[in-house]
Amino acid sequence: MASPLEHYGLIGDQTTIALVSRSGSIDWMCLPRIDSDACFARLLGTHEHGSWSIRPATRVRSVQQRYRPETLVLETEVTCDGGRARIIDFMPPGEVEHDVIRIVEGLEGEVPMHEDLRVRFAYGKLTPWIQCDGLRATLTSGPDALVYNSPVPFEPDWDASRLEADFVIRAGERLPFSLTFYASHRAAPAHAVDAERDLVRTEQHWREWASRCRYEGPYRDAVVRSLITLKALTHEPTGGIVAAPTTSLPEELGGVRNWDYRYCWLRDASLTIEALVRGGYLEEARAWRDWLMRAVAGAPAEAQIMYGVAGEHRLTEVELPWLPGYEESRPVRIGNGAYPQFQLDIYGETLNAMYEARVYGMPEEGSLPWDMLRVLVDFMEANWQRPDEGIWEIRSKTHLHFTHSKLMAWVAVDRGVRFVEQFGANAPEKVRKRLHRWRALREEIRADILARAFNTRLNAFTQSYGSDALDASVLLIPHMGFLPAEDPRMQGTIAAIEKGLTWDGFVERYSTKTGVDGLAGHEATFLICSFWLVDNYIMAGRLDEAEALFQRLLAVRNDLGLLAEEYHPGLHRQLGNFPQAFSHVGLINSAVLLEAKRAGRDVSFSARVAESLH
Structure with missing residues (x-):
């Protein structure tokens, strides 16, 4: 065993x-x-x-x-x-x-x-x-x-x-x-x-690589260990970063929520670039950006939510019946059947990663970024109103208007507009002439989200339009620059999540009791979601709460400083695939934001962009 x-x-x-x-x-x-x-x-x-x-x-x-x-x-x-x-x-x-x-x-x-x-x-x-x-x-x-x-x-x-x-x-x-x-x-x-x-x-x-880390705050040891872990999860020849090096480690002991995470997810793209850049690793961030652009090259409608480490498309999922599973958690799966799902958020992630890479000073090559930007934003214009399967890869064949998906559709258009406004002096005419239309589209999506995703009875943004269900992915709203964390609607959302989507203070990604994902059983708390709550506390100036939750998250790490995907407060066990890149990305970003806020710097999206541009 x-x-x-x-x-x-x-x-x-x-x-x-x-x-x-x-x-x-x-x-x-x-x-x-x-x-x-x-x-x-x-x-x-x-x-x-x-x-x-x-x-x-x-x-x-x-x-x-x-x-x-x-x-x-x-x-x-x-x-x-x-x-x-x-x-x-x-x-x-x-x-x-x-x-x-x-x-x-x-x-x-x-x-x-x-x-x-x-x-x-x-x-x-x-x-x-x-x-x-x-x-x-x-x-x-x-x-x-x-x-x-x-x-x-x-x-x-x-x-x-x-x-x-x-x-x-x-x-x-x-x-x-x-x-x-x-x-x-x-x-x-x-x-x-x-x-x-x-x-x-x-x-x-490794010591030479770690010495490049430019974070010198009070959590340096934790940040360096997380950065080394991200580097270890990088396939050096291609620059691809896998979500985890394991498959089928369960989200519930004895349960069926067992997935193969040895692939590269587009949903991780921009947050991972931020973590690498904030750590001082521009070369690795650029390699990841370049991997991303190669992976999604082609028709936007054919883009996938994940790829193999070299950009492979076919990730057929099969079960291995001869393996009894980690602590009898069956089935054991290799491949990932979610790869052909339609998810709106991947287009926002791609354009946000392109935009952030340029903001952080990474050079582009040839005309590819302008061509890619144009076709991706045009695709959003034609498809943003479609329901999808969402960031959490719902397998129940349920297609909803997920709030996070609409947020990232807005991000796709917003970053397209910003890219042209800030870096478009030499943009092709066919890109620049779209700018007026893209600005109008950005406002249309924004108005739609504010009108349909905010539940006035709960005083919170919910999982999907017209829903009463909560979802931790809406905590990314301030991070993406859609609304500030101090906005009353975000404060209401934070309060609702604290009350209805936490377990012993740690954040669940959504309630599995609603049955929206069509799977039996329940999962533990999702660690990056707790880091997102830390970030919201920081951006709203609630530093004591941010520090307290961040310290609790550090205590969840094992003796080596490693984090899995999830944490079970009742069992005091780490669960899910291990170690998880997303969890370590969350740790790095929260540590850097916390230090910046303690130093009196503005950590809002617009301020972070302005600081990077200068």
Whole structure:
């Protein structure tokens, strides 16, 4: 059985990742990409579905897990009967091969250790063909292969298709173990990795990257850890940032709300750019912007809500019946059946990301931005009145006039207008002649939202037109510059959400009791929604409330500073896919806004834009 999510750390090489438990077991890893098939899938099953465990073979008294400061080098320190040992886990970045390196270090006395390597390709379904040669083995299945190098003798268990080793680690000793992925039609890498050299290089790489962070406020450690996590969730060759590195971690234990998040969502686009820019990472923000523009290039009607890390369109969803699921949460799914949904908000996200990138000084290339801007705003003009499936990907086939969707339709047109007004001196005539029409359209959408999305009885913006249901996505109204947070209608909305959409002070994204999503069961609180509430408190000048909620959210992180998608206040457990990019984006943006407001700066949308332009 897998460990609680709070007991996992993340390592990665900026093309894929692995999750390492506090007990010293790698229970999830996809190769060669973050969205490839898993060769360790114990996270969604048992050790029989693949894992790599190195643990003491004696009684453990205590365990501490930590990152080396401002790196993605993970240390798990165990104190046992007879001594103390440390396991150092990391993946060197920037290599053609994908290496996982584990160094076992003796700190005190002598500690007997046991290693159990069970590779299972195809998400735990396929056992590899194992060939051993001294302290080296290859494990092959179809197109995929791994080469294993050990510093100690190991025994193959042919019946169980695993490799085992028993050894003793003594104070002052360091023993390196490694796994290297390669395509099976090629020759296996000839030499074992230089573990100590790669450790120095990996540690230096992350510390140099973290040193670029320009946030120097009181929450720097949390912000840097969140930025490193975002970098780890980035597919370096393409710039795509996945929502999470896992699939089917449940939003409700034992429930069916289990989705594959190893893809790139357009809904994350502009908030992620903000987080990267605010952290000082313009290069990464530009790579993400460029990925976005490549992904949506083409006919606007064919744009998707998510793509593969290289912009792949087909994300067919299937179930894996041989996996019992995390804590018996079935089904386990790969692919995501929501990808062809119609969602208005993605066009606003795309244009907002284009606009923010230009505001932050990222250069455009050629005529593509003007052409794309024109066709996207024209598409909004023709389609903004359509109902859709909304930001939360409602699967009940219910199409509503979601407030957030209309807000982002307004954002699409507003950013188109702003783009031309502020940067359009050399815009093509066919763009500039649309400006008057776009301004009128912007006012039309605004009036429609104010007239139909605000429920006077509840004194709040609701989930959809004419609805009594609440939805946390309307907390983005001030952030997007539609209304200020101090506006009485937003204050009424905040009060309604505090009363009707919180659980122990944390915010749910919407009420699952309404049945609007057509799914059984209920989910926990959605962490980025709580960060959005923090942001509204900040923008409205309610700083003590903002600080208090932000501190509570920091306390939800695990010992390594990582956040999942959701938090269950009753169980005090993190739930959903882990770690979640959106949660860490929320943390970064809230920390920066809080520091700016404490310093007396105006943090409204218009002020943020003006500050960036200057």
